[in-house]
Amino acid sequence: MKTTKKLTIRDIAQAAGVSPATVSLVLNGKGDISGVTRKRVLEAVARLNYVPRSLKGGNEGGGDTLRFLKISKHGHTVNRDHSVFISDYIDGMSAEATRRNYTLEVVSFEGQPISAVAESLAGAPISGVIALGTELTEDDIRLIQGIGFPTVFIDTFYDVVDANFVDMNNEDAVYKVLSRFRSHGFERIGFVASHVDTTNFRLRQDAFFKNMARHGLKVRESDVLSIESTYDGAYDDTRALLEGGLDLADCYFCTNDIIAYGFMKALKEFGVRVPADVSIIGFDNLPQSATTEPSLTTIEVSKRKIGYLAVTILDDIINAAESQPSVKMLVGADLVLRASDGQDVPRPMPLQPKVRAARRQPAE
Amino acid sequence: MKTTKKLTIRDIAQAAGVSPATVSLVLNGKGDISGVTRKRVLEAVARLNYVPRSLKGGNEGGGDTLRFLKISKHGHTVNRDHSVFISDYIDGMSAEATRRNYTLEVVSFEGQPISAVAESLAGAPISGVIALGTELTEDDIRLIQGIGFPTVFIDTFYDVVDANFVDMNNEDAVYKVLSRFRSHGFERIGFVASHVDTTNFRLRQDAFFKNMARHGLKVRESDVLSIESTYDGAYDDTRALLEGGLDLADCYFCTNDIIAYGFMKALKEFGVRVPADVSIIGFDNLPQSATTEPSLTTIEVSKRKIGYLAVTILDDIINAAESQPSVKMLVGADLVLRASDGQDVPRPMPLQPKVRAARRQPAE
DNA sequence: TCCTCCCATGTTTAGTAAACAAGCGCGAGC
């Protein structure tokens, strides 16, 4: 994507709806800029493919650029429903990149072939790449890796591919979910998978089977559902299953929150009470999970931590004198207890009911 | 001075020509507020006698108020010519007060009896007092001290009065001046005193005689002049002396810069060249000293340091469990070498010719 | 071709708009 004239900070400012000063501060990781505003600026930078003037020769130490490739091949998972955790990834990366004197630029690819992504990297004035691997295959990863830049992939994981990954620990997460269900005494534990095939979804499903065996539990084939991974799609598919006479399990682990939302809505409409009749746990802890009826118990993995670790690993690779062995890192999960799995945990009433959105992020 | 209606931060903001947010930040010692702006706000606070709402009951630990009494009994020395170092005192106090979680309020008294000053203190919701003692007598100090608040006096010094003082070290200063003159080989060293009687002026004169004796030099009675301490007054008085056939000494130490400015102007008009015919050194290092013709060699005592130490001592007194013995502190002087005393000292060219005015003051 | 000047681009500081919090005063209801 080329522009006919040279872009300046003022163009980015206009595109992002902020001042040139704000753009400068965001690009340099300075000032008190909210996450919302910083995201807007970085999105504009990516959209317009702005390249700062200061990219002249690799200068020692600080001031280098890392490029985050936000790759949405088909949009079945990387879409507006997930923009929240894209933002969280960027927050984690941005903060750590700034701390290490990198500029983080964000480039989005939607519906484009991976060859176009690879092409965009050739000769780019950057030091390293962090790629969102949610919808990437092994071949995609090898192609991007092959360009030659130090690269880290996040939100995906291939243990036989010679590349660097930072992902959530699906194993740990699923184990926690099943343990929770077991603590309720449930025997028939169901799994709601996604039609869409992503590595994490597959890892999650594999982990489900593995850990059910670990808990000494059999999985009924009919208890493993596969539905569309958009809200409407999940709702529609669940209704169809219910109308077709689905024999409900005691509880279901949904492979992500969006699916859980659609799933619960269809259940409720069918007269199935959550969690009285069937217990539900999701994955991702989207903000909406706190406000669904009932509120959703869900797995949270800190995407800021993933972003932070991605930059950390990438920086090490960039600064390494010689070729480094691949690094694969998994970040542990937390189970956020709410209402949908059955047993409310009393939470202390917060002293300040309202908290200002987008608080200043800690400097370190 | 009373107002008919309750003052708010918005009134102070209007008076100071800033926003209410700025006033709030200044009063709470927060934000990046330039020295210039902070002074404007504090002067408006003093002028309008604004009392913050939050003065309700002495709260433990931080958030107490210190009151700076800017007392100008007759204005012969505490006047607009000296507003610069009043600001410096306030800067030093303000910075340290903020660091120790005090609010520093400034109250001006011009031409009012000390009884009015004392009266204003009775029952005031403050923790301690710092008083500008330039024009105060011993009795004045005993009266203010007698109100009962922990009190520190600055810019004056009485060694037999049971009170706390932070002043410049006149002895040290005068010794440095005389040493400088002696390094030029001068034998007849004159002193230009002020008609006005302040403690520091008297201390300076006493130090002059004492240190002349210390250097083994006699003082000719005719070499000690006494003139008005305003610019015009010093000029007029000096002209009168010259027209009356003054036998000039080799050099003169002027008791303050204003006097030095008027003195030099009259000398120049009379055809006496400074420093070729007579060498001059002043006291105070007012900003104008750098731009007079010739630029004035002068004594500088850090008034920020005095302000800082005043708050430090006052805080110690406030927090002391029992009555403390009086503290008297003298701050050393520096001689700022310029042209008026004869021997130019080459100064290195600054790397940055222009510096933004009122840079952010260091946090610590 | 080189040098100087001007303009454009990026940076930084300090001040504020606006959102928010807290407190006070007034009015209504019991």
Add this chain to the structure above:
DNA sequence: GCTCGCGCTTGTTTACTAAACATGGGAGGA
């Protein structure tokens, strides 16, 4: 007459920007 609730006023805080400043590049002139 007292208490409670609501609305308004006052003070606070955050994050964004105006404007001053710095730097670099380009154009024009010598």
